[in-house]
Amino acid sequence: MQSNTNGAGERTKVDIAIIGAGVSGACIARQLSAYETEVALIEKEADVSFGVSKANSGIVHGGFHHGPKYLKTRLEIRGNLMYDRLQRELDFPFSRCGILVVALNDEEMKYIDHLYTQGLENGAIGIEMCSRERMFELEPKLESDCVGGLHAPGGGVIEPYRFVFSVVESAVKNGVQLLREFEVVKAERSGEKHIVHAADGRVVEARYVVNAAGLFADKVSGIFGAEEFQITPRKGEYYLLDRKTKACPNRVLFPVPTKVSKGMLVIPTVEGTVLIGPTAEEIEDKTDLSTNADKLGQILDQARKMVPSVSQTDVIAAFSGLRPALLPEGDFYIDISEKTPNFIQVAGIQSPGLTAAPAIGEYVKDLLKKAGCRLTEKADYDPFVTKLPRIRDYSPFEADELLKKDAAYGNLICRCEKISEAEIVAAIRAGHTTLDGIKYFTRAQMGRCQGGFCSYKIIKLIMRETGMEYDQITKNGRDSVVLTGRL
Amino acid sequence: MHERTYDVAVIGGGAAGMAAAVEVRRQGLSCAIVERENQLGGILMQCIHNGFGVQEFKKELSGPEFAEEFMDMVADAGTDVFLSTTVDSIEESEQGKELYCYSRKNGVVKLNAQAVILAMGCRERNRGNIRTPGTRPAGVFTAGLAQRLVNVEGYIPGKNVVIVGSGDIGLIMARRMTWVGAKVHGVVEIQPYPAGLTRNIVQCLNDFEIPLYLSHVVSRIEGKNRVEKVTVSPLVNGIPDEDQSFEIPCDTLLLSVGLVPENELSENAGVEISPITSGAVVDSTMMTSVPGIFSCGNVLHVHDLADYAAEEARRTGAYAVAWLQNKKPARQLRIKAGANVRYVSPGMINPELPDKLYLRTLIVKNNAQLVMKLNNNIVKERKLSHVQPSEMVSVKLTKKDVEDWHAESDSVLEVSVQ
Amino acid sequence: MSAPETKEMICISCPISCRMTVYEENDSIVVKGNKCARGKVYGEEEYLAPKRMVTCTVATDSEEFPRLPVRTTASIPKETIDELLQELYSLNIKLPVKRGTTLIENYHDTGVDVIATMTLPGRA
CATH class of the missing domain: 3.10.530.10 (CPE0013-like)
Known part of the structure; x- marks a missing residue:
């Protein structure tokens, strides 16, 4: 499944086209793949999850941050509950490690009261008000000023991009057509159909279109002549800490939230590293993923207010992500368009979008039915993806057996995260042929050397597996070429 | 699972690992080298420039030639070599140590050894470690990765290059990139003095009129897909000064911003790590906090020259043999890094068997003085014509030096530079 | 050789890195700033015909x-x-x-x- 950029005139006919292969689009596609219907999942980037979904906190939220009047809250509660089954079916790393909200003074403790009541009202699972003693029992690394807090045992962590990859893999396995590097530039109606044009000349015909275009949902809505609204990119900067850090908490730590955001967190990632952040800054440019020097100090200060042992020397990477906010309300906008027929809006999916995404899939399926789309369950739907062994999960004795079946597990390519040739080849064969795609699929290049030792080996594996030339290898598509010449 | 048994297992087949193994074999013990790449030599194989071997072989060689001199010795000594093999873990057993090794060819192999010598070398610090802000486009490489791409794989990583850090690899790559047709627009160094050797400043920068910006940092990287430009800022009172900042259009940024001993395997085996060197804490016999595990070369502390790493490793090989023969030092004195000294390696000395010490200073100075004090009495002084943090100082101690030492078991040897 | 000129250079014979001034006077090469004999030799060669390993x-x-x-x-x-x-x-x-x-x-x-x-x- 290589990039399909030169398919001018190539025409794909489906019942439903989903624009955007982020976590929302992916979950909608997978939901629909359980029914007798033709679905195309359209992504403008070189790989799925390369937009909003690749850079966020990776939290499965606890259901107490927002009130019950919001659609996002209802979908958050429902989505959270769906994750255990999804993990069994889709084999992505997920840990229901729990969430703590940390109050540092009595004023903040009052707000904890409010969050607790709100959580109860929402139906959040197992939430608990905590005394100072209870907080230290749950998290010994806390700052000594902590006066108490909230414990949400149902919260957890995932790797967001990895989750999207698994969801898309499952969708494709059940018949969804994935079209990458398909940037929608034009659409028109022809009879009962939407005709959707890509920048490179490819065309998709679909009876129904779902707009899950993330940051660009407003633009896509415009292209289809549907509702006018504006998506504001809100930038969040993060720092990633080495798994050797002494500042790794047991649970996700939240401060007491501010008006605009949930604040800066200390997150024990599901793979053992620690993430601190994000900042929250409304910006103009929807492609501005830069990080800024002044933010590091802020993030470290905030993180240290909860965990004093957070250290600058543990930083191995900085990155930023953009949340697609639909202001001023900030709720999800998921509905049947009133202006354009057979067009479903899935916009403003900011936090808790990752948590809600599986429920968004169900919700959109129901909207499609309501819009008249006929969905009959597929007899041969298979919710399970093939589990790929990860050498890091094996003891030497178990590895001995694995290596007898496939020797390529014995060739360790990424030493920092312990990723073998077999895993990288599996990623490439699953269609992830950029360096970032392989990084998000396997974790190779994500550790402390950040690809210093292994990226050239991965480049050689991509060339061997796909027949691509050195100058076709990119970091994440488009012109992000890695090598400019050959001696 | 296959199983092999040796007296000594050496992890890493670079300069240090090979030198250590050759010494072990020379003294008649069985020895295996486990190397993760498909050939011995380690990073030397991509260091095609000259300047190696002056100490070890009394001639000036390139990295691969230096490595091959040792490869020949390894072969002559009859050392077993496991190539393309990664050591996953070191476990303690009744018989000694067990090394679990992964490879495509042999699957999982258990190596039993009485003693283990760690010689895994180091890794490069990267963008995340120096926290350079900006976008995250393609075109940012560590200098060593670029060196590998050019010299071994034959690829050119970029055409218009800015180099961050004036360490030797960065300087060498400035010349190398120029010689493969790229334009190097400058080397940006955060310190007020260069981190690399002066001869490399002269031959790799001055010869090509490549500007060296001292006390400057790259304060921002820009570019959506590939690097498009960087902002270079002078440091004023330690802070990047925006008003005096300037931009350099470029498509490539090479980072030569320091090396870190790669000790994850050691740590998992329980070895204590020094926060100063990021290498193991070792006694006068180069033995780590775990009995039977020794450490040498760049995984112990970052050396300037492969020659020094090899020399240190040879002694380490001999110490490992001595330990297996139950020859252990009767007493050892702790060494303390005194004024203007960042660290001294090893951290202990055996007054019956004085040896060589390596140290790094914290200062730049001509006509400096090395002072060693035992219980606050000066026991040795030496003139040092020039010191700077980037140049390692070696100090040889002889029997004669320590003759008059009146060392108690709790005595401390303090080493300082004035 | 080109017309007489004065060249500033850094000696690379040892780590002291003497900053030297080298020029021609009365048909001989004058090296200034060197602290030892090796500096003079280096200065003369670098002045007349600089050479490098490749x-x-x-x-x-x-x-x-x-x-x-x-x-x-x-x-x-x-x-x-x-x-x-x-x-x-x-x-x-x-x-x-x-x-x-x-x-x-x-x-x-x-x-x-x-x-x-x-x-x-x-x-x-």
Whole structure:
């Protein structure tokens, strides 16, 4: 499944086209793949999850941050509950490690009261008000000023991009057509159909279109002549800490939230590293993923207010992500368009979008039915993806057996995260042929050397597996070429 | 699972690992080298420039030639070599140590050894470690990765290059990139003095009129897909000064911003790590906090020259043999890094068997003085014509030096530079 | 040689790195700023005819080892380096090759050879 950029005139006919292969689009596609219907999942980037979904906190939220009047809250509660089954079916790393909200003074403790009541009202699972003693029992690394807090045992962590990859893999396995590097530039109606044009000349015909275009949902809505609204990119900067850090908490730590955001967190990632952040800054440019020097100090200060042992020397990477906010309300906008027929809006999916995404899939399926789309369950739907062994999960004795079946597990390519040739080849064969795609699929290049030792080996594996030339290898598509010449 | 048994297992087949193994074999013990790449030599194989071997072989060689001199010795000594093999873990057993090794060819192999010598070398610090802000486009490489791409794989990583850090690899790559047709627009160094050797400043920068910006940092990287430009800022009172900042259009940024001993395997085996060197804490016999595990070369502390790493490793090989023969030092004195000294390696000395010490200073100075004090009495002084943090100082101690030492078991040897 | 001029240079004979001024006076070379005799020798050579070692790689016929590292056996005049590099980049060496093998003999009558600095195997 290589990039399909030169398919001018190539025409794909489906019942439903989903624009955007982020976590929302992916979950909608997978939901629909359980029914007798033709679905195309359209992504403008070189790989799925390369937009909003690749850079966020990776939290499965606890259901107490927002009130019950919001659609996002209802979908958050429902989505959270769906994750255990999804993990069994889709084999992505997920840990229901729990969430703590940390109050540092009595004023903040009052707000904890409010969050607790709100959580109860929402139906959040197992939430608990905590005394100072209870907080230290749950998290010994806390700052000594902590006066108490909230414990949400149902919260957890995932790797967001990895989750999207698994969801898309499952969708494709059940018949969804994935079209990458398909940037929608034009659409028109022809009879009962939407005709959707890509920048490179490819065309998709679909009876129904779902707009899950993330940051660009407003633009896509415009292209289809549907509702006018504006998506504001809100930038969040993060720092990633080495798994050797002494500042790794047991649970996700939240401060007491501010008006605009949930604040800066200390997150024990599901793979053992620690993430601190994000900042929250409304910006103009929807492609501005830069990080800024002044933010590091802020993030470290905030993180240290909860965990004093957070250290600058543990930083191995900085990155930023953009949340697609639909202001001023900030709720999800998921509905049947009133202006354009057979067009479903899935916009403003900011936090808790990752948590809600599986429920968004169900919700959109129901909207499609309501819009008249006929969905009959597929007899041969298979919710399970093939589990790929990860050498890091094996003891030497178990590895001995694995290596007898496939020797390529014995060739360790990424030493920092312990990723073998077999895993990288599996990623490439699953269609992830950029360096970032392989990084998000396997974790190779994500550790402390950040690809210093292994990226050239991965480049050689991509060339061997796909027949691509050195100058076709990119970091994440488009012109992000890695090598400019050959001696 | 296959199983092999040796007296000594050496992890890493670079300069240090090979030198250590050759010494072990020379003294008649069985020895295996486990190397993760498909050939011995380690990073030397991509260091095609000259300047190696002056100490070890009394001639000036390139990295691969230096490595091959040792490869020949390894072969002559009859050392077993496991190539393309990664050591996953070191476990303690009744018989000694067990090394679990992964490879495509042999699957999982258990190596039993009485003693283990760690010689895994180091890794490069990267963008995340120096926290350079900006976008995250393609075109940012560590200098060593670029060196590998050019010299071994034959690829050119970029055409218009800015180099961050004036360490030797960065300087060498400035010349190398120029010689493969790229334009190097400058080397940006955060310190007020260069981190690399002066001869490399002269031959790799001055010869090509490549500007060296001292006390400057790259304060921002820009570019959506590939690097498009960087902002270079002078440091004023330690802070990047925006008003005096300037931009350099470029498509490539090479980072030569320091090396870190790669000790994850050691740590998992329980070895204590020094926060100063990021290498193991070792006694006068180069033995780590775990009995039977020794450490040498760049995984112990970052050396300037492969020659020094090899020399240190040879002694380490001999110490490992001595330990297996139950020859252990009767007493050892702790060494303390005194004024203007960042660290001294090893951290202990055996007054019956004085040896060589390596140290790094914290200062730049001509006509400096090395002072060693035992219980606050000066026991040795030496003139040092020039010191700077980037140049390692070696100090040889002889029997004669320590003759008059009146060392108690709790005595401390303090080493300082004035 | 070109017209008499004054050259500023840093001696690279040892780590002290003396900053030296070198110029011609009464048919002899004057070196100032050096702290030792080696500095004088370096200064004179660097003034009259600066020379450098060249280390580079050349293409091979192997996919596994596409580049063979090489070097000059001694320093060559600086102004001839670019031409040598071009010549090296045009070579394609058939493997196997042994370290020390002469690839270019007596380059431009300088008495300097270009040799392979790595032993590389042929096709397995």
